[in-house]
Amino acid sequence: MTILIDVILPVFLIIGFGYLVTWRKMLDESAIDGVMRFAQNFAVPVLLFANIARLDLSGNFNALMWLAFYTGAFLSYFTGWFVARRYLGRSPEDAVAIGFCCLFSNSLLLGIPIMERAYGAEAIAGNLAIISIHSPLLYTFGITMMEFTRARELNLSLGRVVSRALRGVLRTPLVIGIFCGLVMNLLLSLGLVLPAGFWAAADMMAGAALPTALFGLGGVLYRYRPEGDGKAIALCCACSLVLHPVLTFTLGKLFALPTGAIRSAVITASMAPGVNAYLFASMYGRAKRVAASTVLISTALSIFTIWFWIAVLP
Template identity: 70%
Template structure:
């Protein structure tokens, strides 16, 4: 019970605060959009920049950690897309969007604060190792899959499809923050010393990122009332909340990862789909209702599934 009340509940109370504020009309949709725009376009990229800039790239990038996490993620995608095609009889574009919901866990807004509250700030190294390639890898994969699906019957070359995917990913603020963090990391390794005032400002922006994003997330979730499509929503929840962390946990044990790496990988894998999963569906205008409802339902259910994984992790 300690994990539920001391680790999970504070994070979801902030999300719930944003939800109630919108429900009771204390904030307009425009205000919530402004909060999320500040968080996702400015504060969160600065947080990622700061984290990546100070990562020890030589020792923290364990390929087995990344394999354990992303094998579970892509297996969840395959399950979601395959069952959406065969079981739910959805068009291929819808199936890709549903698979993307299973694929894209909320690694940053939920994974980081829960890991930090459970195990302390020093436990976040594995989280940021995963996050450093999370959006670039998964967005590139998702956009490429969708562009190929839409290119059927059209004379589009592999190069043009790949260029569209790469262009879309490189214009994402969080990806820009990650890439700038890698550049700063290399410059620091080369001997660059930035003034303390610079890092002080970075830390101030970073400290605002998660509270603002969690509060805004609650407001965004208020808009996504679950509607119909129960089987598709259940499929998304099963892939993201059950299959992904289970596969990651099993592979982490098989690979002999350290305790800290297992914690980071499994906790991150156990997170509900992020709002970006809905945004992906919205960009292409497919499976929007399923994606929005799955994000809301899975976020609520994840209170219990996260509690379960925290109780069995070493």
């Protein structure tokens, strides 16, 4: 119970506050959209930049941790995609969007604050290592799968599909923040010294990222009322909240990962899909109701699955 009250509850209270404020019309939808745009397009990219720029990549790089996490993620995607296509009778494009819901963990807005509160600020190094390729890799994969699926109907060439996928990924602010952080990390390792004021400004901006994003997430979740598609929603929740962390935990034990690495991988894998799953579905106009309802329901259910994994992990 201490884990629930001290670690998980504060994060979800901020989300709940954003939900309450939106529900009671204290802020309208355009204001909430502005909060989320600030968080996702500016504050969170700066947070990623500042942390990755100063991260000891050689000390926190663990290929087996990446393998455990991303094998679980891709197996969750293909499970969701296959069941949606074969047993639920969804269209090929819908199946890709549903698979993306099973694939994309809310590694940043939920994973980082939960990990930090549970194990301390130094414990998020493994999470940042996962996040450093999370958006670029999974967005590239998801966009490529969707573009290849659509290419069959539009008769697009392979080069056109790859070009569209890369443009979509490289324009994402989170990816830009990650890439800039990696470049800065390299420059710092080569001897570049920046004034303390630069890092103070970056840290001030980064400090606003998580509470703002969590508050905005609560406001956005208010719009996502569960509507129909019960089997598809249950499929996405099961893959993202159960299958992915179980696979990651099993592989982590098989690979004999260090305690810190297995914590970071499993906690990140146990996160709900997050708003990005809905944004992906909305981008293509496919399975939007499934994605929206999954974001809301899985975020609520993740209170209990996160509680379970924090209790299980050493």
